[in-house]
Structures are given as C-alpha cells and as structure tokens.
Amino acid sequence: DGFQWLVAEVGLGHVGAVLSLEVSRLARSCSDWYRLLEICALTDTLVVDDEGVYDPGAHNDRLLLGFKGSMSEAELHWLKSRLQGGKQSKAEQGSLRFRLPIGLVYDPAGRIVLDPDEAVQEAVRLVFSLFEQSTSALAVVSAFAQQHLRFPTRWWGGKRADELIWSRLTHERVLNILHSPLYAGAYVYGRTKSRRHVLPGEEPRIKGRTRRVKQEDWPIVLLDAHPSYISWEHFLRNQRQLDDNRTWRAEEHRGAVREGPSLLQGIVLCGSCGRRMGIRYQRDGSLLMYECHQLHAQLAARTCQTMRGDRIDQAVVACFLEAIEPAHLEVALSALDQVEARAKQIDQQWQRQIERAQYEADLARRRYKAVDPDNRLVARSLEREWNEKLAEVEKLEREHALLPQAKALVLTGEQREQIRRLAHDLPAIWHASTTTFIERKQLMRWLIKDVTLSKRGNVIDAAIRWQTEALTHLAIPRHKKSWEERQTSPQVVDRVRELSPTQTNAQIAAVLNEEGEQAGMGGSLTVSKIEWIRYAYHVPAGCPERPKAAPTGQRGDGRYSARATADLLNVDVSTIADWCKTGQLESVRSTPLGPRWITLTPEIIAELGKPIKRQWKQRNTRTIE
Ligand SMILES: [Zn+2]
Missing domain, CATH: 1.20.20 (F1FO ATP Synthase)
Structure with a gap:
C-alpha cells in the first residue's frame, strides 16, 4: 500500500519533503491525513503542493493543511451522494439500465421489451408453465434434462455482446427466473442490498455481502412498466409457492409435493409437539408410517411419535371428497x-x-x-x-x-357455477388411474392446510385444518400393535382360569380345542401354550403333573399322588404301583413314565388300607420320652 509506505518512510526520517499536486488526495480519510501530518511534524518533514510549501510543525500551516483535508473529504462525500442521487432518481423514473434477465432486452430507444428471438421467449414461457404444473423448481430442471432441452443465455457487454449461448438449465437459474419481478412487467430497483461485514482472520478484512431485500421493502416498484411474460398476481403466487416449497425450518413450510403415495406428505403435524411429521415407507414401501422425528434428527432425542398412515390417509381422503360433494x-x-x-x-x-x-x-x-x-x-x-x-x-x-x-x-x-361443476367432476378425476399422486396431493392441498395427528387411547385424532381455517376432527381407530395382534384373546384366558382348578393342562387344551378357540398367534392350543398362558396371567394350577406342586398330596380334581396314597393306605409306594398296574387302583398319568394320580374313595381306603404297625408307634413314643 503506497500510503503506508509513505508514512513509514516519513516516520523513519528518510524524507525531507512530501510533494504532491493536491495534498489532501494523499490520504483516503481525515484520520489518515492527520496521522501523516503528525508524523511529518515530528520528523520535520515539509509538505509541498502547487500552492506553496507548508511546515506541519508550524501551527498555522498545520491548521491550513488540516482544513484542506476536511474539505476534500466533504467534497468526496458530495460527489458520491450526487452520483447516488442521480442513480436513484433515474431508477425512480424506471430509466436506470442494468443487466436484464434472459427473455427481456432493451430496444434501441432504451425501453425494456420481450426478446425478439422467439426461441428465447418460448424457453422462458416453458419454465413458467412447467412450474405452474409441477409447483417445484427442481421438477422444471428435471423436465428440461429429460427432454434434453437447452436454455439460452445472452452475453452482456464485451465483444460478444448480445450473442446467444444455449446450455443446460440449472436449478439456480430457474429460481432466479421465478423470483424476478421483471417477467411480470414490473420495474424494480433495490431487490438486493450490500452490507459490509468483517471477515475473521489475522488481518481484518472487510467484505461487502449482498442480501436479498424482502418484497414488501423493495424501495422502487413500478408495475406494468414493460411487456411481461406473466401477470403480477401470477408472480406473487409463484413466490408463495416457492416459499412454501422450502424444506429448511420444516415446521413452517409444507415443502413441494413429491411422488410417494403418502397423500398427507408435508401437511401432517404432530399433535404432541407441533412439529411437521415425516414419512417413512416400510416393508418395501407397502406400509406407510408417519413419524415425528425432527427432535431425533436434530437433537438425538427420542422420536416423538409414530403411527401407521394407511387408515389416516383413507379417512382424510374420504373427508376431503365428502367436503366437495x-x-x-x-x-x-x-x-x-x-x-x-x-x-x-x-x-x-x-x-x-x-x-x-x-x-x-x-x-x-x-x-x-x-x-x-x-x-x-x-x-x-x-x-x-x-x-x-x-x-x-x-x-x-x-x-x-x-x-x-x-x-x-x-x-x-x-x-359459483364453475365451483359447482368442478365439484361434480372432482371425484372422478381423483379416482382416475391417470391421476398421479402428485396431482392428488395438489388437489388436496388446495383445500387442506394441514392435518394434526395425536393418539388418544385406541383412536387417532386427526384434526383437519381447511384453507378457510375451519377445523374438522376425525377419530380413526388405531391399528393393533404387533404384540397386541399376538395376544391371547381375553375369553381364552377366562376359560383357562375357569378350568384350571379341576383340569390338567392337557385337559384344558383338549377342551379349548374342542370349543374351537385359537391361540394368540393362530393355530390350536397345546399343553405348553396353556402353561404359558397360566404363567403370563398368574393363573394357579389346580391339577399339576408333578406331585411336588401339590403339597397336600391331593389336587384340584380330587386325585392323590402315589406317595399320599401310600401314606393313606399305610403301604409301600411300590405296592401302589403294583396295584395300579393290576387295576386294583384307578389312576391317570400324562406320559407313560410320568407320575400317577390315583382316585381314592373311603370304600377303597377301607378295603385296601393296612392297620398301622406297632413298631412304628413304639419308636415314635420312645423319641418323645
Ligand atoms: Zn412430535
């Protein structure tokens, strides 16, 4: 930097006099200028211009030099403001020229007109009509790409001024075209503003940054200033659509409609936290889920709620079609x-x-x-x-x-007549096989602003907010959860509870199968399933298979274990086994080698019972002594 170098040289005392045509132009601002004068005074350096020689060390000279610096800064300011003012007043009249977007050119008289090249006009019109159909800027780009269409650019200035270049259409260009009010015949000045902003780093650097000004704050807007491609209303509609299409800060915007079969995409809100819910397709896309996962995605918190979408979609569509009856x-x-x-x-x-x-x-x-x-x-x-x-x-x-x-x-x-006619046709259009999901979603969005989903016990409460801000509440029965689907039906459990005191597991299973009951997962009831049901629902076993499970030796159906029978009859357990084999005692066992359960009546006890042995009694009395 020349000025810095000059200051350094003066400061080192290498300079005898600073010569310049106009002294005040040496520095960019007053503060720099005063610093230079200060240093000159310290090092006895003279300042020379075409009007004289000044010694900054002398008070009078310094006053004069300082005054010259102030004047020059003021002069710069006036120059600048005069230029700006000229620009502003030109813009107010709509005659300030700037680079026009493709499709608009200046005619020889300096007025803005449509590009005389019809191919260019067609291309611009195509962008608008494709956006009208698809409501998404990216969809316009992909339509151009699929058809291998090119989009023009007109060279601005230079040797190749006004030359046309045809290249691929980019997303950014589509957005620029859709956001430009010039296509709607409006002359607008001040759509952007540049603000200074300090860049981080060792040496502070200052950089201008361009910001878009909100449409309401545009300083100069002249409607119908020149021929247009679309109307002003159309332009505003496009802006609203583009605003709605944004996906960042998704809680505020619905996003563009996408191809998936979920009809509520982008318009479902979570009833418990108010955020916009996302969509997930499971089982190869056959199962639609709505889930509130923003908290999870952004803060790694728990997913707020998830619910199956098929019944919700059906119910909302039914409500929508009913509304337009x-x-x-x-x-x-x-x-x-x-x-x-x-x-x-x-x-x-x-x-x-x-x-x-x-x-x-x-x-x-x-x-x-x-x-x-x-x-x-x-x-x-x-x-x-x-x-x-x-x-x-x-x-x-x-x-x-x-x-x-x-x-x-x-x-x-x-x-009104049009609305009535449309209502008549709409259900047919809705159900037509040629209607795509995108079109259905658009139809729905015209009427429905959003749908808030919340779980209330066995039902999902879907609150449909129409575009008119009216609310409709739907109660949609919830799908059973997978564990609920596998659950044993309550009547089977009740029946097991009823039969348990007097029947064994095998008997209960046989009775229930006879009655046509089924297990939770389907299929017939088996011993192990009955066992499981008893365990899960805390049903005590009245007739266990193992003798240890019946501490009294007698179980719910009145039968006795072999040990209890032996004690009652005062014989050995092996004798009981023999009597069972010969048929003197009536017994049941669930497996060939399982424990026997024996039926005893007072008559049988009287007939088979042995008198109590003396010896046993004597030993008993002796221990007591
Ligand atoms: Zn939520």
Missing part, C-alpha cells in the same frame, strides 16, 4: 354469502364511524373559524381541538385500510 358445497357457498354479508356490515359500520369523526372535525373547524382571531387563548384551544379531531379521522382511516379486504370473498355467479 355438491350438497356440502351448497352449504359452504351459502356460508360464504353470510360471511360476505357480515363483511359488508362491518365495512358499513366503519364508514359510519369515519363519517362521524369527519363531521366532528368539520364542526371543530367551523368553531375555530368563527372565533375572533384576537381572542388568542380561545383560538388556540379550538385549534388544538380541531387538530385532535383530524388526527382521529386519520387514525380511523388508517385502521380501516389495514383490515383484510372483504372484496376477496365476493364470488360472481359464474365463479
């Missing part, structure tokens, strides 16, 4: 009449208020005019009153202007 539509149209009438009433009310305020302001003015001007005190207070009344009128008018316009709701007879 002619009968319902008539009700809606008549409701619209009422809304219209109400809006008119409100408007009248406002007009009356404004009129009254106006009248009072007139009165105050007349009172003020009538008073003798010499009576200053009275005149002043009357004037104040008049001003207040005028301010009141203005305030009312401003508030009225801010109210939503009732006019947007007014439908002409023809429009």
Whole structure:
C-alpha cells in the first residue's frame, strides 16, 4: 500500500519533503491525513503542493493543511451522494439500465421489451408453465434434462455482446427466473442490498455481502412498466409457492409435493409437539408410517411419535371428497354469502364511524373559524381541538385500510357455477388411474392446510385444518400393535382360569380345542401354550403333573399322588404301583413314565388300607420320652 509506505518512510526520517499536486488526495480519510501530518511534524518533514510549501510543525500551516483535508473529504462525500442521487432518481423514473434477465432486452430507444428471438421467449414461457404444473423448481430442471432441452443465455457487454449461448438449465437459474419481478412487467430497483461485514482472520478484512431485500421493502416498484411474460398476481403466487416449497425450518413450510403415495406428505403435524411429521415407507414401501422425528434428527432425542398412515390417509381422503360433494358445497357457498354479508356490515359500520369523526372535525373547524382571531387563548384551544379531531379521522382511516379486504370473498355467479361443476367432476378425476399422486396431493392441498395427528387411547385424532381455517376432527381407530395382534384373546384366558382348578393342562387344551378357540398367534392350543398362558396371567394350577406342586398330596380334581396314597393306605409306594398296574387302583398319568394320580374313595381306603404297625408307634413314643 503506497500510503503506508509513505508514512513509514516519513516516520523513519528518510524524507525531507512530501510533494504532491493536491495534498489532501494523499490520504483516503481525515484520520489518515492527520496521522501523516503528525508524523511529518515530528520528523520535520515539509509538505509541498502547487500552492506553496507548508511546515506541519508550524501551527498555522498545520491548521491550513488540516482544513484542506476536511474539505476534500466533504467534497468526496458530495460527489458520491450526487452520483447516488442521480442513480436513484433515474431508477425512480424506471430509466436506470442494468443487466436484464434472459427473455427481456432493451430496444434501441432504451425501453425494456420481450426478446425478439422467439426461441428465447418460448424457453422462458416453458419454465413458467412447467412450474405452474409441477409447483417445484427442481421438477422444471428435471423436465428440461429429460427432454434434453437447452436454455439460452445472452452475453452482456464485451465483444460478444448480445450473442446467444444455449446450455443446460440449472436449478439456480430457474429460481432466479421465478423470483424476478421483471417477467411480470414490473420495474424494480433495490431487490438486493450490500452490507459490509468483517471477515475473521489475522488481518481484518472487510467484505461487502449482498442480501436479498424482502418484497414488501423493495424501495422502487413500478408495475406494468414493460411487456411481461406473466401477470403480477401470477408472480406473487409463484413466490408463495416457492416459499412454501422450502424444506429448511420444516415446521413452517409444507415443502413441494413429491411422488410417494403418502397423500398427507408435508401437511401432517404432530399433535404432541407441533412439529411437521415425516414419512417413512416400510416393508418395501407397502406400509406407510408417519413419524415425528425432527427432535431425533436434530437433537438425538427420542422420536416423538409414530403411527401407521394407511387408515389416516383413507379417512382424510374420504373427508376431503365428502367436503366437495355438491350438497356440502351448497352449504359452504351459502356460508360464504353470510360471511360476505357480515363483511359488508362491518365495512358499513366503519364508514359510519369515519363519517362521524369527519363531521366532528368539520364542526371543530367551523368553531375555530368563527372565533375572533384576537381572542388568542380561545383560538388556540379550538385549534388544538380541531387538530385532535383530524388526527382521529386519520387514525380511523388508517385502521380501516389495514383490515383484510372483504372484496376477496365476493364470488360472481359464474365463479359459483364453475365451483359447482368442478365439484361434480372432482371425484372422478381423483379416482382416475391417470391421476398421479402428485396431482392428488395438489388437489388436496388446495383445500387442506394441514392435518394434526395425536393418539388418544385406541383412536387417532386427526384434526383437519381447511384453507378457510375451519377445523374438522376425525377419530380413526388405531391399528393393533404387533404384540397386541399376538395376544391371547381375553375369553381364552377366562376359560383357562375357569378350568384350571379341576383340569390338567392337557385337559384344558383338549377342551379349548374342542370349543374351537385359537391361540394368540393362530393355530390350536397345546399343553405348553396353556402353561404359558397360566404363567403370563398368574393363573394357579389346580391339577399339576408333578406331585411336588401339590403339597397336600391331593389336587384340584380330587386325585392323590402315589406317595399320599401310600401314606393313606399305610403301604409301600411300590405296592401302589403294583396295584395300579393290576387295576386294583384307578389312576391317570400324562406320559407313560410320568407320575400317577390315583382316585381314592373311603370304600377303597377301607378295603385296601393296612392297620398301622406297632413298631412304628413304639419308636415314635420312645423319641418323645
Ligand atoms: Zn412430535
């Protein structure tokens, strides 16, 4: 940097005098200039220009030099502001020239016209019509790519000025075209603003950064300034669509419609946290799930809720088709009449208020005019009153202007007829095999703003918010969870509980199979399944197979274990086994080698029982002594 070098040389005392044509131009700003003067004074360096020789060490010279610096900075500012002002006033008249987007050119007189090349015009029109159909900028790009279409660019300035280049269409260009108000015939100045911004690093560097200005804040907008490709309304509609298509901060935007079969894509909200729910296709895409996974994706928290989508989609579609049935539509149209009438009433009310305020302001003015001007005190207070009344009128008018316009709701007879006709055709269009999922989703989005899903016990509550902000609640039965599907039916469990005290597991299984009951997973009931049911539902076994499970030796069906029988009959267990084999005792066993359970009656005990041995008794008494 030359100036820095100069300062350094002066500071080192290498310089005797600084010569320049116009001294103040040496430095860019006053602060630099004063620093240079300071250093010159310290090192006894002179400053020379075409008007004289100055010694910064001398007070008078320094004052003069400082003054020159201030003047030059002021002069720079005026120059700049004059240039800016010229630019601004040119822009206000719509005559400031800048690079036009493709499809628009300047004619020899400097007016903006459509590009005379029809191929260029066609290409631009195609972008707009494709966007109208697909509502997604990326879809426009892919349509161009699929058809191997090229898009023009007109060279700006230079040797090849106005030459046409045809290349592939990019997403960025489509967005630029869709966002440009010039295509809607509007001359707009100030769509971007550059702001200075310090870059991080060792040496501070300052960089201009261009920011888009919101459409409401555009400083200069001249509508219908030149021929257009689309209308201003169409332009605004495209902006809304593009805004809606954004996927970042998904909770606020619905995103563009995509190809998947989920009809509520982008318009489902989570009833428990309010975030937009995502879509997941399971089992090779045959099973549709809605899940609230934003918290999981962003903060690694738990997925909020997940639910199967098929029944929800069906219910919402049914509701949607029902809403456009002619009968319902008539009700809606008549409701619209009422809304219209109400809006008119409100408007009248406002007009009356404004009129009254106006009248009072007139009165105050007349009172003020009538008073003798010499009576200053009275005149002043009357004037104040008049001003207040005028301010009141203005305030009312401003508030009225801010109210939503009732006019947007007014439908002409023809429009009503169109709506009725469309309602008649729509179900057929909806069900037609040629209608794609994208088209169905678009149809649905015209009426439905969003659907909020929340689980309430066995049902899913789907709150449909229509575009009119009206709400419809649907209660959709929930699918059973997979464990619920596998669960044993309650009547089987009850039956097991009923039979358990007097029947063995095998008997219970046989009885239930006879009765035609099924296990939870389907199929017949087996001993192990009964065992499992008893375990899971805490049903105690009345008739166990193992003797140890019956501490008294007798089980629910009245049979005795072999040990208990032996004790009762006062014989050996092996004798019991023999008697069972010979048929003297009636017994059952579930497996060939399993424990026996024996039926005993008082008669059998009397017949087979042996008297109690003495020896056993004696030994017993001896131990007691
Ligand atoms: Zn959630």
